[in-house]
Amino acid sequence: MTRALINVPAKAKRGDIIEIKTxxxxxxxxxxxxxxxxxxxxxxxxxxxxxxYNGDEVFRAELSPAIAANxxxxxxxxxxxxxxxxxxxxxxxxxxxxxxxxITIE
Amino acid sequence: MIEGxxxxxxxxxxxxAVVAAAQAGEIxxxxxxxxxxxxxxxxxxxxxxxxxxxxxLWVLDGEALWERKEGSQGKxxxxxxxGAAASMKGVAARYPTIDPKLGQPIxxxxxxxxxxxxxxxxxxxxxxxxxxxxxxxxxxxQSKGLPIDIPDNPATARFVDAGRxxxxxxQGQLNLSCAQCHDDNxxxxxxxxxxxxxxxxxxxxxxxEWQSLGSLQRRLRNCLxxxxxxxxxxxxxxxxxxxxxxxxxxxGLAIETPAVRP
Numbered sequence: 284m285t286r287a288l289i290n291v292p293a294k295a296k297r298g299d300i301i302e303i304k305t306x307x308x309x310x311x312x313x314x315x316x317x318x319x320x321x322x323x324x325x326x327x328x329x330x331x332x333x334x335x336y337n338g339d340e341v342f343r344a345e346l347s348p349a350i351a352a353n354x355x356x357x358x359x360x361x362x363x364x365x366x367x368x369x370x371x372x373x374x375x376x377x378x379x380x381x382x383x384x385x386i387t388i389e
Numbered sequence: 390m391i392e393g394x395x396x397x398x399x400x401x402x403x404x405x406a407v408v409a410a411a412q413a414g415e416i417x418x419x420x421x422x423x424x425x426x427x428x429x430x431x432x433x434x435x436x437x438x439x440x441x442x443x444x445x446l447w448v449l450d451g452e453a454l455w456e457r458k459e460g461s462q463g464k465x466x467x468x469x470x471x472g473a474a475a476s477m478k479g480v481a482a483r484y485p486t487i488d489p490k491l492g493q494p495i496x497x498x499x500x501x502x503x504x505x506x507x508x509x510x511x512x513x514x515x516x517x518x519x520x521x522x523x524x525x526x527x528x529x530x531q532s533k534g535l536p537i538d539i540p541d542n543p544a545t546a547r548f549v550d551a552g553r554x555x556x557x558x559x560q561g562q563l564n565l566s567c568a569q570c571h572d573d574n575x576x577x578x579x580x581x582x583x584x585x586x587x588x589x590x591x592x593x594x595x596x597x598e599w600q601s602l603g604s605l606q607r608r609l610r611n612c613l614x615x616x617x618x619x620x621x622x623x624x625x626x627x628x629x630x631x632x633x634x635x636x637x638x639x640x641g642l643a644i645e646t647p648a649v650r651p
Contacts, residue, residue, distance in 0.1 A: 286449045290440035304438075308446040311600075352600035353443045 285309070289370065291384040295362035303334065303342075304357045307372055307380060313348035329374035332356055337366040346374075364388055415638065416572060416586060423642050424585040424650065436649040444526060444595040444647025447519075447602045451527025454520060460511025466524070469508065473531050481529035482537050482644055485633040487544050494548045494629040497525050498604060516623035522602045526593045529646040537590055537644065539637040552634025555627055561618030582651075588639040589632065591648020602647065605632055 290304040307329070314326025326348060334342040341360045369383045425433060435441050455466045455473055470476040485496040488503075495503065501524050502513035514521035539545060556567045570579070571587035578584070592605040599607075606628050610620035621627040 286446040288440045288445055288449075290438075304440055306441060306443060306446070308443075351597075353446060355441060355443070 285378075285380045287370070287372075287380060287382045289382050289384050291368055291386055292362075293385070294387050294389055297362060297364075297388050299362045300359050301362050301386075302357060302359055303368065304355070305332075305334075305370055305382075306353060306355045308353055309372075309374065309378070311346075311348075311350055311352045311354060315348065327375045327378075329354060329372050329378060331371075331373045333371045334358070334360075335369045335371075336360060337364065337368075362386065362388055416575070418641055421588075421639065421642060422586060423588055423590055423645065425591070425645060425648065427583050427585055428649075428651065432649055432651060436645070442595065442647060442649055444593070444602055444649065447523045447526045447593070447595075448530050448647060450519065450523035451525075451530075454524050455527060460505065460509035462508065462510040464509050466504070473528065477528045477531035479532050479535050479538075481532040481646065482535045483539070485629050485636060487548065493626065494545075494633045496605075496629050496632050497528060498606075499624070499629065501525060501528070517604060517607055522593050522604065525604065526602060526647050529593065529644065532644045533646060534643050536641050537636055537639050539633070539640055545633070545637075548630050548633050549637045552630040552632070552637075555631050556634055556638075561613065561616035563616050563618075565616045567612070587635070588642055589635045590639055590642045591645040591650065593646065594648045594650045596650050598651065605635070 286308045288304075288306040290302075292301050295301050309329050310327060311329065312324055312327040314324070314328075316324045318324045328348055328350070329346050332342075332344040332346065332354075333340060342358045344356055346354060365386060365388045367383050367385050370381060372378070372380045425436065428436075439445050452473075458465045458468075466473070481497060484500070485494040487493070488495040488500075498516065498521055501521065505511040506513055514524075539549070559566045559569075567587070570584050575584050575586045589605050592608070593602050594608070595602050596608075606623055609628065609631060610623075613620040621631075
């Protein structure tokens with residue numbers, strides 16, 4: 284079960300700078316650890332996060348093995364028009380998750 | 390044999406030591422404080438904001454599990470208990486409690502597993518499994534903000550005393566007791582970290598060091614390991630007695646589940 288928590292303000296004024304916060308459940312296994320059986324635990328991380336605002340990319344992050352489990356990403360953008368903000372995470376072993384949130388511009 | 394004034398000095402010193410030992414021990418209600426108050430502003434913010442607190446990911450899982458039908462009876466938690474917001478409110482504040490059938494203390498994890506085997510006809514969940522943590526944190530969260538309330542009755546007192554004796558017992562290669570740090574020296578430094586009073590009011594907690602949610606029993610095993618003592622097994626009677634004593638020792642503190650701890 285992949286769970287994600289998204290915090291986008293439901294309403295904003297045109298031109299406002301808004302903060303967007305995202306949190307997703309993921310082990311972010313670095314690939315450098317040894318399990319109790321003595322074998323290396325294979326890498327399993329999210330490597331890319333993209334946020335689009337009405338289809339336009341506004342934020343992108345490349346994640347690395349040094350990032351802790353359940354990565355929390357927070358960033359700012361300018362509220363331009365009403366619509367939807369979409370989030371996508373992609374990672375090892377075909378991991379893919381997506382979320383969206385609506386925003387109304389007053 | 391010590392004679393004269395020196396002897397009185399010696400006896401006075403012993404008397405003083407006995408009084409000091411009697412005063413150490415329980416933390417009075419006015420000094421009782423949650424470990425939250427020792428954390429940095431950033432960590433407090435992380436705990437307080439439900440869209441930032443990683444423990445909420447498990448709460449969401451628990452909410453889904455609450456509705457899922459399980460076992461040979463094909464019943465979900467909700468089929469008997471209804472909505473958790475009403476039926477589970479205040480429950481975590483009273484746990485561990487004395488189970489009348491077992492005649493022993495039982496913690497939330499134990500109760501959830503007992504419910505599964507007796508009422509749902511399902512196998513018990515493993516300790517520290519994602520599902521058991523999710524259900525426990527979901528149930529405990531319904532009591533957020535309510536004060537821990539362990540009843541004062543003889544049946545409970547017997548096990549509180551058993552837990553206290555474990556808490557005060559020196560053990561391990563370092564020959565330490567829990568009380569030596571958490572009763573006698575809370576607020577002092579152990580290397581770079583401030584020694585907390587060690588209250589159980591935020592469990593299960595999201596611990597940054599674990600990068601995961603974890604139970605109180607996991608934390609206790611962690612502490613015992615640090616004392617170089619042999620940790621009690623998950624579900625051992627010593628564990629529930631210790632958990633009950635800790636809850637009793639923290640009476641009045643508000644439940645913070647899911648708390649975030651460094």
